[in-house]
Amino acid sequence: MTTAALPEGMGISVRGLSKTFGDLHAVDDLSFTVQPGRVTGFLGPNGAGKTTTLRMLLGLVRPTSGEALIGGRRYVDIPHPMMTVGAALEANGFHPGRSGRDHLRVLAATHGLPDARADELLELVGIPAAARKKAGGYSLGMRQRLQLAAALLGNPPVLLLDEPANGLDPEGIRWMRDFTRHMARGEGRTVLVSSHLLGEVEQTVEDVVIIANGRLVREGAMEELHGAPAALLRTTDPGTLAGVLERAGLTVEVAPEHGPGALRVQSGDLVRIGDVALAAGQPVHELRALRTDLERLFLQLTESPEHRNRNLAPDQEAGR
Numbered sequence: 001m002t003t004a005a006l007p008e009g010m011g012i013s014v015r016g017l018s019k020t021f022g023d024l025h026a027v028d029d030l031s032f033t034v035q036p037g038r039v040t041g042f043l044g045p046n047g048a049g050k051t052t053t054l055r056m057l058l059g060l061v062r063p064t065s066g067e068a069l070i071g072g073r074r075y076v077d078i079p080h081p082m083m084t085v086g087a088a089l090e091a092n093g094f095h096p097g098r099s100g101r102d103h104l105r106v107l108a109a110t111h112g113l114p115d116a117r118a119d120e121l122l123e124l125v126g127i128p129a130a131a132r133k134k135a136g137g138y139s140l141g142m143r144q145r146l147q148l149a150a151a152l153l154g155n156p157p158v159l160l161l162d163e164p165a166n167g168l169d170p171e172g173i174r175w176m177r178d179f180t181r182h183m184a185r186g187e188g189r190t191v192l193v194s195s196h197l198l199g200e201v202e203q204t205v206e207d208v209v210i211i212a213n214g215r216l217v218r219e220g221a222m223e224e225l226h227g228a229p230a231a232l233l234r235t236t237d238p239g240t241l242a243g244v245l246e247r248a249g250l251t252v253e254v255a256p257e258h259g260p261g262a263l264r265v266q267s268g269d270l271v272r273i274g275d276v277a278l279a280a281g282q283p284v285h286e287l288r289a290l291r292t293d294l295e296r297l298f299l300q301l302t303e304s305p306e307h308r309n310r311n312l313a314p315d316q317e318a319g320r
């Protein structure tokens with residue numbers, strides 16, 4: 001899609017970033033980095049401080065302390081911000097009486113870009129038919145796409161997307177997933193995507209930055225979150241088979257959450273597990289690799305007593 005070559009890959013660097021609103025530590029000594037060419041999930045429950053962090057990266061909120069840098073610079077010091085970073089934040093209002101195309105043309109004009117760029121982007125985000133329709137009549141999915149088009153006007157190497165999957169139907173979520181992947185892996189952009197649901201971005205992101213109550217909980221590759229491999233095995237006499245497997249050197253525990261007769265074996269070697277059961281003459285009714293329940297892990301990480309919804313206003317809690 002690009003009309004011009006992208007500038008060199010630009011990373012994001014957040015260092016010791018804090019923001020307080022009165023007594024509230026919305027963002028609390030937060031540090032993380034985001035690499036170009038990858039999609040990074042910026043995850044945390046509602047009220048964790050994701051939007052506030054993104055707004056600080058964009059110079060819309062002044063940090064109480066610390067820095068939020070894009071390509072090594074604070075937003076205010078970036079010479080051509082629109083050509084450097086594109087953002088789609090929550091509640092980014094469009095004039096309801098203006099068409100999507102006019103909205104983009106106005107934005108383009110203020111940055112010296114031609115009208116044709118607006119049509120190019122409407123095409124790219126898959127809403128060319130929306131060109132003449134008033135933005136007030138757009139579905140949430142169309143608004144998300146229009147925001148994305150606006151963010152991409154200046155062909156920026158860095159994209160910040162705040163909960164882009166919110167309110168999208170499954171087709172829209174799939175589209176957004178492919179789109180963000182293409183932007184990062186295909187075109188080398190730095191893409192930071194926030195979400196309050198790990199499951200929503202699980203298949204999209206390569207890296208995660210997980211926060212709770214404004215603090216970093218976990219940072220790293222998505223793959224690392226899955227942890228050590230495990231297998232689920234179902235049999236008729238789990239106690240006996242557990243003993244057999246343990247004598248074979250495997251670590252085993254009963255797993256009633258997976259139904260009757262279920263055992264959780266700490267190994268990804270299904271062949272070995274099956275062979276050990278067979279040699280002992282024990283029936284195997286099910287044997288499969290067990291993927292980590294990431295949504296559960298996410299809740300464990302973000303809802304530990306020290307992190308428990310310290311920042312959540314009562315109205316937000318009700319809305320969850």
Ligand SMILES: Nc1ncnc2c1ncn2[C@@H]1O[C@H](COP(=O)(O)OP(=O)(O)O)[C@@H](O)[C@H]1O
Pocket residue numbers: 021024026044045046047048049050051052053311312313
């Ligand atoms: N301008 C503001 N004034 C006071 N409190 C705010 C303001 N902006 C955000 N907050 C509070 O800061 C916390 C973090 O909010 P936010 O960054 O929006 O979290 P998230 O995007 O992760 O849901 C919340 O408790 C929120 O109510």
Ligand SMILES: [Mg+2]
Pocket residue numbers: 050051052090162
């Ligand atoms: Mg938010």
